[in-house]
Amino acid sequence: MADKRRRFGSIRKRESGRYQVRYPGPDGLLRSAPDTFVRKSDAERFLTMIEAQMMRGEWVDPVRTEIRLKDYAERWITQRPNLRPRTVALYRWTLTKHITPYLGGVPLGKLSTALVREWRANLLTDGVSVSGAAKAYRLLRAVLMTAVNEDELLRKNPCRISGADQERAAERPTLTLHEVFALVDEMPDRYRALVLVAAFGCLRWGEVAALQRKDVDLEAGVVRVRQSLVEVRGEPLTVGPPKSRAGRRQVTLPPAIVSAVADHLAAYVVDDPEAFVFTGSTGRLIWRGNFNQLVSWSDAVTKIGRRGLHFHDLRHTGNTLAASTGASLRDLMARMGHDSPAAALIYQHATSQSDRAIADALGAAIDKARPRQDPDDGAAGVGAVVS
Structure with missing residues (x-):
């Protein structure tokens, strides 16, 4: 009743x-x-x-929150503006591999922090790495943030687990100048300039692979990054915009590298502004996996004693070398092509640590060089050394 x-x-x-x-x-x-x-x-x-x-x-209408997470997330990826094809492919893979099997059938209104916590724990138990779980968590959080702020389907985001978004990825290695040139010596002549430009120009693979002759100004010693090679598994290579708005930039190369690029253009690139600078022997674009085979990358890095080195570590090396020059944060961001100062700060932090090591070494040398101070002689010490 x-x-x-x-x-x-x-x-x-x-x-x-x-x-x-x-x-x-x-x-x-x-x-x-x-x-x-x-x-x-x-x-x-x-x-x-x-x-x-x-x-x-x-109040949120419970009828609207009955949509399954799988359906909402797929729609979210489709409708997300300005996503690069490679990012779309990565999001779809992550959704299919790590999210849908566990939470795909759950209505949005039934999601809770406890359920998300259990999902993450299951991922780790099933052998997914901390890094992989963090990427999946960040994607889920972004999807549900739209459900909260834009579509108003949820009152609050259930992704509220402290530290779940942190990857704790191992720091990537960097090469010394000697090692960079040793690696270049292991490359076929056709690809030596590519390695040099990636390392000393701080370019990503897609950026260096998409360079055209018109992007290289030998007189000014610069390359202009206007586009990037886009690789999506199962689809043909395409050329699209750089990773971010700041990715469109002009990078000045050291004179010795400009000379190497000039020799490369003369030997391997036709006199056409639209011609791509780095191609295979047939003149076609090269993709990352094919390049690794063409140059026997694994053998090359093993020979110089840096087994496991990735091509992207050349950019990491270049960024570290640039930071070691004392460049400002703004200048580093411009050279790296970053909108956010976070990445540039990483390299500046590494440089400050090196600077501290230098100061500590100098301090040890001073301590060693200065005369022992007699307890009754308060004037002796560092002043006596530096005067």
Whole structure:
């Protein structure tokens, strides 16, 4: 029998003895609570909470939150503006591999922090690396943040697990100048300039692979980064915009590297502004995996004693070398092609650590060089050395 004394909503005791709740939405249509209640007092508290949410403008229509996470996330990826094809492919892979098998069938309204915590724990138990779990968590959090802020399907984001977004990835190695040139010596002549430009120009693979003759100004000693080679598994190579807005930039090369680029252009690139600078022997674009085979990359890095080195570590090396010159944060950001100062700060931090090591070494040398101070001679010490 329905409770007709209530000002908002109604409570009815069913034959099972449990209490059913119904209430009107802002549109006047009746909704039912997702569950029935053992006690009438629990049902009353639920109605009080729903009424308060409506009065504060915080109520979310439960019918709208019945959409499954899998469907909402796929729509989110499709409708996300300005995503690069490679990023779209990565998001879809992560969703299919790490999110959908566990949470794909759960309605948005049923997601909770406890459920997300259990999902992450299952990922790690199933052998997914901390880095992989962090990437999946960040994607899920971004999807649900849209559900909260833009679509207003959720009141709050259930991704609230401290530290779950942190990868703790191992620091990538850098090469010394000697090692860079040793690696170049192991490269076929056709690809030596490519390695030099990537290292000393701080270019990403896609950026250096997409350079055209018109992007190289030998007189000024610069290369202009206007585009990037896009590689998506199972699809043909395409050329698109750089990774970010700041990726469009002009990079000045050291004179010795400019000379190597000039020799490369003369030997391997036709006299056409549209010609790509670095290609295979047939003149076609090269993709990352093919390049590794063409130059026997694994053998080359093993010969110089840096087994496991990745091509991207050349950019890491260049960034570190640039930071060691004392360049400002703004200048480093411009050279690296970063919108955010976070990455540049990493290299500046490494440089400050090196500077501290230098200062400590100088301090040790001073301590060693200065005469022992007699307890009765307060004037002796560093002043006596430097005067």
